[in-house]
Amino acid sequence: MDITINASFLPQNDPDAALGFYRDILGFEVRNDVDYKGLHWITVGPAGQPDTNIVLFPPEATPGLTDDERKTITEMMAKGTYGSLSLATKNVDDVFDQVQAAGAEVVQEPVDQPYGVRDCAFRDPAGNLIRIQQQP
Helix, strand or coil: CCCCCCEEEEECCCHHHHHHHHHHHCCCEEEEEEEECCEEEEEEECCCCCCCEEEEECHHHCCCCCHHHHHHHHHHHHHCCCCEEEEEECCHHHHHHHHHHCCCEEEEEEEECCCCCEEEEEECCCCCEEEEEECC
């Protein structure tokens, strides 16, 4: 089989703040920007990797959600327990310094993990946990 990951989805509740984080801080390219019926989807991805995309979506656009489910999602996003993403880099310490200097919320400074990677963690503006790992 020949299968690749085309897009992963992360919730966002503030398109401008999401762009500020993913485009301006992480340096991702904006691949698509759709405003439809008052809702906003933004597709971003790392430069030089046109087939790898992250769709930042408004969770309230998910079909079939009940009011209780929307409330739960909003609460989970606020706590940072709804969405997460792991990214990779060659030098996690340099990336950490740059992302921290840009004002992102630090969850974990760079540390050597017992499972073999060195990583750090931030929250994006919607509360999603963003781990950045350096492979050994």
